[in-house]
Amino acid sequence: MDATSGSARVTARRAATRETILAAAWDLAREDGLTVFTMRDLAARVGMRAPSLYEYFSGKDAIYDAMFAQGNRAFLAAVRALPGPTEIGARASLIGAARAFLDFATTDPVRFQLLFQRSIAGWEPSPEAYAPAIEAYELMRVHLGVTGVTDQRSLDLWTALTSGLAHQQVANDPGGRRWHDLVDDVVDLFLAHLTHDPEGSTHDGRP
Amino acid sequence: MDATSGSARVTARRAATRETILAAAWDLAREDGLTVFTMRDLAARVGMRAPSLYEYFSGKDAIYDAMFAQGNRAFLAAVRALPGPTEIGARASLIGAARAFLDFATTDPVRFQLLFQRSIAGWEPSPEAYAPAIEAYELMRVHLGVTGVTDQRSLDLWTALTSGLAHQQVANDPGGRRWHDLVDDVVDLFLAHLTHDPEGSTHDGRP
């Protein structure tokens, strides 16, 4: 990109400093809370004064945005690492996907809060930061497609089931396994639903 | 309670002013966001200056606490209004309960956010404000008990299913019906689960 190797080196240095700041921001968010840590706290953590942070991020919201992007890339990587249904079968594949989601949620509740519980005052993620989330969703759609799920209703059902487990686990049994241990049951329910409703009917004729 | 009718009248006046302030707080929360409105905004809404609010609430957190208590009493009332399974049958009863929860969530998303998505910075509700939530949960436990659900696993499954639908609906289709329309399916899945697993086994021998 840059015309000289000098400015390329500067660019790399800037990127490294940005990473340092982001890592410190994650630490502070996990220690004090996502919205509790201050720009002065964060600056002190990396050996700066608050105004210096604005050389690397346009503001606190931009830091949240970069954290959101980082978290979403980690989530996308976790989804990409899932074995496909063709390799291990539909049931094992769905169980793996659900477990991965629960693991992702419980491993770092603050990250889960940032990514999946839109909870920061006036902030919302930029389209670029959100892009990996869309990609992960599309990947999950393909994943389910291989198991025979093609209708939107079943896909919505799947997201409701998994997000319900994750939310309850994080909110009501942090660090525990109460809802995590329901994953197998939930997958079997989902599979039963597919068997009875292969094309996602609207149930007009239900008794 | 008070020794004189004069102080009783004062107490009633204070309670009325508290209600006025709370109503204005709900309005502002719905307009600007739960954590966005300021004490000065709120005071102006009721014709006061900010410091006067501290005569009625010890601080902003106390206002959140009173709002939380109010919201939870409304939720408890909604749960109490549900027809029991003995009157309309298990399936209709569960559908009614789930629909009521989704309605409660979508009718006032800000209230849902306050009650069910613990999202305010350092705040958490007082035990007194939380008490109606426990009562509603116990009522729901009785509700499910009549339909034959007595084990904790199935109860946890039920809360995961309904909260998953509600969260997805509020987060991804506010004002719409996408997850709301899945209630009947989810109830049928839940009932199928009960049929196959009447005592909430731990599935040690599952193939």
Add this chain to the structure above:
DNA sequence: GTCTATACTGTGATAGAC
């Protein structure tokens, strides 16, 4: 280029006059 000192605005909260 990178960082600092300084300062501005707005927040929740408090002290004390009336």
Add this chain to the structure above:
DNA sequence: GTCTATCACAGTATAGAC
């Protein structure tokens, strides 16, 4: 009870030292 004045602290803008 309600006010004015003020506090400490937040995020952030700017000007300039090195």
